[in-house]
Structures are given as C-alpha cells and as structure tokens.
Amino acid sequence: MKSIPTACALLLSLAALGASAQVRTEKNMSLELANKIAAATVAACSADKFNVTATVVDRAGGVRAVQRADNAGPHTLAASQAKAFTSASGKNTTLAMMEGAQKNPAAANVALIPGYLLLGGGVPVKVGDEVIGAVGVGGAPGGHLDEKCALAGIAAVQDLLK
Numbered sequence: 001m002k003s004i005p006t007a008c009a010l011l012l013s014l015a016a017l018g019a020s021a022q023v024r025t026e027k028n029m030s031l032e033l034a035n036k037i038a039a040a041t042v043a044a045c046s047a048d049k050f051n052v053t054a055t056v057v058d059r060a061g062g063v064r065a066v067q068r069a070d071n072a073g074p075h076t077l078a079a080s081q082a083k084a085f086t087s088a089s090g091k092n093t094t095l096a097m098m099e100g101a102q103k104n105p106a107a108a109n110v111a112l113i114p115g116y117l118l119l120g121g122g123v124p125v126k127v128g129d130e131v132i133g134a135v136g137v138g139g140a141p142g143g144h145l146d147e148k149c150a151l152a153g154i155a156a157v158q159d160l161l162k
Contacts, residue, residue: 029056029125029133033160034064037125037135041153042067045140052139052149055080056125059132061088061115069139076138083146084136085115087122091131094122095147121146125154127161 034056041054046069053068053076061084068077083094090097090110098118101107111118120143122136135153137146154161 026059027127027130027132029058029064031064033157034058034133035067036157036160037153038065038067039153040156041135041137041149042069044152044156045069045137045145045149048140048145048149050140050145050149051076052137052146053077053080054150054153055084055136057081057084057088057133057136059088061085061134064133072139079117079119079138080121080136082115082117082136083119083122083138084134085122086117087124087134087136088131089113089116091124093120093124093147094118094136095120095143098143119143119146121150123147123150123154125161132161 038054038056042052045052051069051071053072055063056065058064063081086094098120101110101118110116121138122134124131125133125135135150137150140146140149
C-alpha cells in the first residue's frame with residue numbers, strides 16, 4: 001500500500017523538476033544600448049561640469065561599455081565599474097544598498113563581498129521589473145550626484161527599455 005503513494009510522490013517530484021529545468025528566456029544589455037547609456041550619462045555629468053567615468057554592465061555584471069570624460073580622475077574607472085557591478089548584482093541602487101548597510105548592522109558585511117562598492121552612483125537598468133544591467137558613475141563630488149547622472153543616462157534611453 002505504501003508503495004503507490006510513494007511512487008505518486010516520486011512522479012510528482014520528477015514532474016516538478018522537469019518543469020524547472022526548462023530553458024529560460026531573459027532580456028540582456030546590448031552593446032548599442034550600453035554605449036548610449038554611457039554617453040548620455042557622461043554628457044549629463046559634463047553639463048554640470050563634473051568629469052566622470054560611466055561604466056555599463058550587463059545583468060551578470062560583465063562590462064559592456066565605458067566612457068571616461070576628459071580630465072576624469074584615474075580612480076573613476078575602477079569606482080564606476082565596481083558601482084555598476086554592485087548595482088547589477090544587488091538589483092538596487094548602490095546608494096540604497098549603502099544606506100541599508102549603515103542602518104542594519106546585520107547587512108554591513110555586504111560591503112565585504114569582492115567587487116562590491118557601497119557608494120552612491122550605481123543604478124540598475126530595468127525593462128519592466130527585470131534588471132538587465134546597471135550603470136555606475138564615478139567622479140562627481142558626491143555619490144548622490146553620480147546617481148543623478150546615472151539616472152539621467154537611463155532616462156535618455158527610456159524609450160528603448162520596453
């Protein structure tokens with residue numbers, strides 16, 4: 001008697017496993033889109049007289065595009081990449097992640113994840129609710145200003161994010 005319910009449970013488990021093993025479809029960051037975001041981001045900061053670097057990464061944190069303004073400091077390249085990686089990985093702005101880590105001691109160790117940089121200036125790029133990448137900015141005099149430029153860069157391509 002026990003073998004029939006056990007066999008049914010096994011079959012249901014295998015069916016559920018098969019359903020979860022299907023191929024997934026996901027959106028990702030194209031090179032063309034990444035270049036447009038990087039250019040619009042640097043332009044937005046340049047309009048405010050900030051010499052920055054903008055790095056755009058795909059959903060896995062891989063670099064797709066980088067633009068560095070004339071006179072941007074050498075540190076801005078690594079900072080922008082780390083912010084973009086952190087934002088794509090955490091699916092949140094780096095400013096929000098930093099504030100969360102500061103307010104919650106249990107979350108403070110997130111700053112120790114290799115490659116993470118919890119400073120403002122990293123913003124996820126989304127199509128609907130799906131994060132397809134992120135832009136990171138380094139070089140403005142404050143993370144909130146880096147974030148402002150990143151948001152402007154994303155806003156410039158909003159029509160393409162559908």
